[in-house]
Amino acid sequence: MKTNQPFLVGQCQVCAFENKLICADKEHVLQPKFIELLCFLVERYPAAVTREELITNVWDGNQFVGEKALTNAIWHLRKTFKELDPERSYITTLRKTGYRLDQPPIFAELHKSETSSQELQPTVIATKQGRISNLQIATVLMITMMCIAFFYFQRTPIISAPLVTTTLAEHIETITTNPGRELFPAISNDSHFLAYSWRRPGQQTNLYLRDLFSPEQAAIALTDSLYVEGRAVFSDDLNDIFYFRLDAQERCEIVKQQIVTAKVTVLASCGQGGNLDLDINRAGSKLVFISEGNKTLGQTKLNIIDLQRTDMAITQVPCPDDCQFYDESVVFSPDGEQLLVSRNLASGYEALFLVELATGQAKQLTPEFVDIRGVDWHPNKDILVFSGVEQGKRHGYFYELATGRLIDSQVNGLSYPEYGQDGSLYFHQWHIDSALMRVETDNAIASSPFPILSTHFNTRFPDYSAIKNKLAFVSNESGCTELWIANKDGTERKKITELNATIYSPVWSFDGRYIAFIASKNAMNTLQLYDFNTQTTTELKTGFNYHGKPSWAQDSRSILTSNGNELYRFDLNGNNLGKVIEQATLYGYEDRHGAIIFADLNARQLWIKQPDSKHAELLVDAINLSNHLSWYYVEGATQATSRVYYFNVEQADYRLSYYDFASQTKHDVIRLPERAFSRSSGLTYIKEVGWLVYTSYKSPQIDIKRIKAEYLP
Numbered sequence: 001m002k003t004n005q006p007f008l009v010g011q012c013q014v015c016a017f018e019n020k021l022i023c024a025d026k027e028h029v030l031q032p033k034f035i036e037l038l039c040f041l042v043e044r045y046p047a048a049v050t051r052e053e054l055i056t057n058v059w060d061g062n063q064f065v066g067e068k069a070l071t072n073a074i075w076h077l078r079k080t081f082k083e084l085d086p087e088r089s090y091i092t093t094l095r096k097t098g099y100r101l102d103q104p105p106i107f108a109e110l111h112k113s114e115t116s117s118q119e120l121q122p123t124v125i126a127t128k129q130g131r132i133s134n135l136q137i138a139t140v141l142m143i144t145m146m147c148i149a150f151f152y153f154q155r156t157p158i159i160s161a162p163l164v165t166t167t168l169a170e171h172i173e174t175i176t177t178n179p180g181r182e183l184f185p186a187i188s189n190d191s192h193f194l195a196y197s198w199r200r201p202g203q204q205t206n207l208y209l210r211d212l213f214s215p216e217q218a219a220i221a222l223t224d225s226l227y228v229e230g231r232a233v234f235s236d237d238l239n240d241i242f243y244f245r246l247d248a249q250e251r252c253e254i255v256k257q258q259i260v261t262a263k264v265t266v267l268a269s270c271g272q273g274g275n276l277d278l279d280i281n282r283a284g285s286k287l288v289f290i291s292e293g294n295k296t297l298g299q300t301k302l303n304i305i306d307l308q309r310t311d312m313a314i315t316q317v318p319c320p321d322d323c324q325f326y327d328e329s330v331v332f333s334p335d336g337e338q339l340l341v342s343r344n345l346a347s348g349y350e351a352l353f354l355v356e357l358a359t360g361q362a363k364q365l366t367p368e369f370v371d372i373r374g375v376d377w378h379p380n381k382d383i384l385v386f387s388g389v390e391q392g393k394r395h396g397y398f399y400e401l402a403t404g405r406l407i408d409s410q411v412n413g414l415s416y417p418e419y420g421q422d423g424s425l426y427f428h429q430w431h432i433d434s435a436l437m438r439v440e441t442d443n444a445i446a447s448s449p450f451p452i453l454s455t456h457f458n459t460r461f462p463d464y465s466a467i468k469n470k471l472a473f474v475s476n477e478s479g480c481t482e483l484w485i486a487n488k489d490g491t492e493r494k495k496i497t498e499l500n501a502t503i504y505s506p507v508w509s510f511d512g513r514y515i516a517f518i519a520s521k522n523a524m525n526t527l528q529l530y531d532f533n534t535q536t537t538t539e540l541k542t543g544f545n546y547h548g549k550p551s552w553a554q555d556s557r558s559i560l561t562s563n564g565n566e567l568y569r570f571d572l573n574g575n576n577l578g579k580v581i582e583q584a585t586l587y588g589y590e591d592r593h594g595a596i597i598f599a600d601l602n603a604r605q606l607w608i609k610q611p612d613s614k615h616a617e618l619l620v621d622a623i624n625l626s627n628h629l630s631w632y633y634v635e636g637a638t639q640a641t642s643r644v645y646y647f648n649v650e651q652a653d654y655r656l657s658y659y660d661f662a663s664q665t666k667h668d669v670i671r672l673p674e675r676a677f678s679r680s681s682g683l684t685y686i687k688e689v690g691w692l693v694y695t696s697y698k699s700p701q702i703d704i705k706r707i708k709a710e711y712l713p
Contacts, residue, residue, distance in 0.1 A: 009042065010103030011085045019363070023084035029361045030080060031320075033058065034073045041091070041101040050098035059545075072324075074099060168396075168409050171711040174703055175426070176210070178219070181675070181702040184231040185418050185426040188238055189282075194426070195222065195232045195241060196704055201674060204652065207232055207243060209259070222259065228651060231277055231416070235307075236284025242267075244276050244289065248651065252276055254289050254305070267305055267312050277329045280307075281336040282379075288317075288339060290327050300327045302339065302355070318360035329375045329386075329416075340384060342372040348525045348546045348564075352386060352399065366399055366406065370502050370520055373430075374416030378423065383713060385417045385425060390502070393476070394430060398713045407713055423709030428702050434458045434678060435696050436473060436490070439656060439670050441645075442690035449672070452490040452693060460681040460695045461505055464488065467512030468532075471684075471693070474503045474517075483517060483530060488686055496530060497537055503528075505549040505629065505682060509556035514572075516550040516559050527561055529572065540574035548586045549629040549682075554594075562586045567598065581609050583616055586628040591635050591642075603628050606644065606659075623659055623666070624648050627679040634685050636661075645669070645692055647679045656683075656692060 006015045012023040019035045021028050037058050041049060054070055074091060081090040089102045176182040181199040188194075194210045198219070207222040207229045222241065223229050232243035241257050252270035257263065270276055271292025278289035285308050293299035302317035317339065326344040333340065339355040341362075349368035352375060355361070371389035378385070382401040387394055396414030398407040417427040436453040453459045457477040464471050470485045475495075477484075483497040483506055497503070501521035508515055515530040519539075527540045527547045540559070548562030559570050560580055567588045569577040580588060581596055585607075588598035594611035597619065606620040623646070625631050631646040640662045648657040648668070654676055656669040669692060681695035 005107075007042070008106035009038070009101070010081075010088050010090060012081065012090075014038065014042075021080055021084060026084050028080045028084060029363065030076065031073075032364070033069065034076050034080075037070070037073045038077055041099065042105045045101045045105055048094050048097050048100040052098075054098065076320075168411050168707055168711060171707050172411065172429075173706045173708070175212075175215075175706050176219070176704040179701065181428075182208075182704050183428045183702060184416050185428060185704045186232045186234060186241075187418055187420040187426055188234045189236060189421055190238070191420040191422050191424070193234070193238070194704070195234065196428075197229055197231070199652070199674065205229060207241070222257065222262070233278060233280045233287075235280070242278060242280060242287055244270055244278060252291070254278060254287075268303065268314055270303075277327075279331045281332040282334060283336060286332075286336065288330055288332060290330055293323050299323050299325065302327065302330065302341070302360075304357070317355065317357060320360050320362075329372065331376050333377055334379060340375055340377055342375055342386065346545045348520065352384065365401070365404075366397075374418075374427075376418050378419055379421050380423060385419070387415045387417060387427070396425075396427065400713075411707075420709075423712065425707045425709075425712055427705055429705050430702055433697075434460050434681065436460075436462050436471070436693060437677075437696040438686075438691040438693045440690055441658075441669055441685075441692050447670075449670070449676075449696065451696075452488070453486065453493075459484075460678065461503075462682060462684045462693045462695065463507050463515075464684045464686050464693065465508035465512045466687065467510070468508070472506040472508060472515050474506065483515065488689070488691070496535070499528070499537065507550050507552060509552045510554055511556040513556065514552075516552065516561075518547050518550070527559070527570070527574075529559075540570060540572070542568075542570055542574050542576065551587065551589050553590050554592045560588055560590060560596075562588075567596070581616055582614075583607065589633045591633070591639075597633055597644075599625055599628055599631070601628075620644075620659055620664075624650065630679055630682050632683050632685050634687065645683060645685055647677060647683070647694075649679060656694065 006013050012021050014021060016035055016039055019030050019032050021030065037054060040054060040057055051070060059069055078091055092100050092102050094100055175194065176196065178198065180201050183197045183199065186195040192213055194212050196208055197205055198208045199205045204226060205228045206224055208219040209222050210219045211217050227245040227247055229243050229245045232241050234241055239258060241259055244252055244254050246252055250272055252272065253266050254268040254270055256265045256267055268289065270289060276290050278287060280287050287305040287307055289303050291301050291303055293301045301323055304315050304317060306313045327341045328344065329342040331340050337357055339357060341353050341355055342350055343353045344350050345368060349370060350372045351364050351368045352366040353362045353364050369388040369390055373387035373389065373394060375384060375386040384399040384401065386397055388397050394413050394415060396409035396411045396417060398409065413429040414427045415430040417425055419425055435451055436459050437449040438452050439449050440447040457475055459473050459475045461474045462471055469488065471488055472483065472485050474481050475484050478495060480500045481503045482495050482499065483503055484493055484495050486493040499519055499521065501519040504518040506515050506517040513532055517528050519526050519528045525546050527542055527550060529538045529540055544563045546564045548564065550559050550561045552559060557572065558577060560567055561570065562585065565584050567580040567585055569580050571577060581598065584601050585598040588596045590596055596609045598607055599605065600607065603625040604622065605618060606623055607616040608619040609616040626647040626649040631644055634643045634645065636642040642661050644659045646657055648655040652674045654672045654674055657666055658669060659666050675697055678695040678697060683692060683694040685692055
């Protein structure tokens with residue numbers, strides 16, 4: 001039996017693996033979760049299904065996401081069925097119970113006739129009282145198997161053909177060699193000019209223009225401003241360039257600039273910071289850009305500017321599912337009828353989706369990656385290129401639309417790729433090794449950073465245990481990002497996990513027995529616990545799709561972690577002990593008195609909730625935390641003798657700083673070159689020697705590269 005076979009519910013055909021409902025001559029594409037929910041109701045027909053069962057089976061028990069998502073999914077299913085078949089009711093709400101499918105499911109078997117034609121032979125699941133026939137039992141089993149298979153494949157990345165690899169490294173040409181970071185290549189439609197963002201050491205970021213036909217000529221500055229200019233695209237006639245820019249408060253604008261006169265026209269606001277992108281269609285008539293949507297929910301919107309209208313009118317791409325997504329990259333299809341977007345999923349992973357411009361209907365194309373850094377569509381072929389992150393490594397991948405085949409280019413660091421009209425591929429090569437560095441904080445004169453662990457591999461996320469006198473960290477030395485420990489001076493390194501996963505944010509328990517950390521594998525984000533007594537790693541089944549950086553209770557008997565919005569406490573068996581605070585946050589620290597210190601979602605304030613209070617109080621009213629997770633609370637005998645160390649970044653100004661609670665003042669430990677440290681890879685403090693340990697990038701140099709068309713798939 002083929003489990004991807006369509007089946008009927010009432011008068012509508014359900015194509016589960018296409019996420020599609022078809023009734024008469026009308027069809028509708030739904031979100032995978034909506035189809036998954038429908039399939040579970042089919043499996044349980046004619047019984048009622050409680051909300052708790054649906055959340056457990058469809059949303060992995062995540063009550064906090066599932067409650068709202070279930071209501072939303074039921075609404076969309078009913079709305080779709082009513083549009084396709086208004087004469088019938090398909091889903092009934094049972095008060096104080098749950099939901100039940102109204103229409104009997106029909107599983108269709110295909111039988112070859114004597115003339116080799118195929119006829120649909122429906123077998124209905126009967127609902128009448130009495131003995132159930134063997135045929136009915138078989139039908140129920142077939143539908144159950146189909147739904148189980150559907151659930152499995154919805155949770156497992158689907159690649160239509162095996163992943164293949166190719167070797168392109170020997171064909172890479174270097175296009176820019178200036179000091180600093182040259183990012184986000186944009187190619188004119190005649191392949192004559194290259195525009196890019198150049199972040200020069202110690203200077204403001206600006207856009208530059210290079211003549212690819214005369215490579216000996218120096219690049220020309222297109223902008224000279226206090227803004228940070230990002231990704232750009234050329235107009236069809238090469239008179240203008242479009243790009244987004246951020247001001248000092250990270251407010252985003254989409255602008256049009258005349259290349260010859262440098263006249264700037266602001267076209268739209270795109271929100272506050274975030275990962276933003278834009279593209280122009282081949283005809284040069286429309287510009288698409290990503291903007292901030294619901295900031296609290298982390299949502300984005302896709303916007304279209306009509307460049308042919310004098311008023312540059314802006315419309316939004318429809319959102320069939322209330323825009324409950326976060327897009328990071330976007331490009332037009334060659335015909336301009338579709339958009340290719342990289343979209344974050346509830347699991348925290350990212351995949352490529354094809355979005356219909358007219359309807360907003362989306363179809364997932366690729367398996368899920370830890371992160372995606374830029375996408376593009378070949379100008380003359382149905383081939384996509386994108387930068388995918390797995391196991392801490394950034395590679396370029398090609399995706400064939402016709403076959404679903406995924407090709408690994410094996411080009412390390414390939415980022416934000418862009419095709420020229422001749423099919424050549426341009427990209428910036430982000431290939432920077434990381435190391436663990438230390439700065440002595442107790443010296444009257446600031447010391448220079450000194451390496452603790454500097455190898456040919458990436459080492460990140462340091463955390464120190466005073467009880468064990470050991471550093472925990474993550475390294476890809478074994479080929480995968482695994483958990484390691486070492487002495488505080490970097491000696492006696494030892495790998496302690498074999499998860500073959502992507503590991504983040506290890507944190508020691510206060511008694512030194514455990515390390516809690518986050519692991520991502522097979523599109524699952526999990527909370528893991530390493531026990532030094534048993535030397536084993538255990539996954540804590542929290543029911544969350546996403547886990548923020550963990551922290552420990554002082555008694556080492558419970559763990560605090562966020563679901564991406566709110567902070568919860570779990571025991572060491574994964575049992576949810578409840579919400580820790582009422583305010584939204586991504587990370588919190590519990591001191592020895594049971595108070596919770598945390599940052600607001602804007603990472604501009606620190607708050608504290610005392611154990612005997614229901615409400616948090618403002619602790620530091622203004623602090624520039626450059627990352628929600630990468631701050632370290634050094635607890636003193638009292639609150640007044642405590643400190644918070646943190647990364648402090650203002651555009652190209654990079655500092656390690658601390659806040660002193662005794663004097664209620666901020667102090668700088670050291671100012672470092674741009675991109676000298678990773679804001680997202682953690683820091684720790686070794687109190688007995690006064691070392692602040694952090695993740696450092698070895699080199700901030702990034703260049704734009706090219707691979708000519710004849711060497712590409």
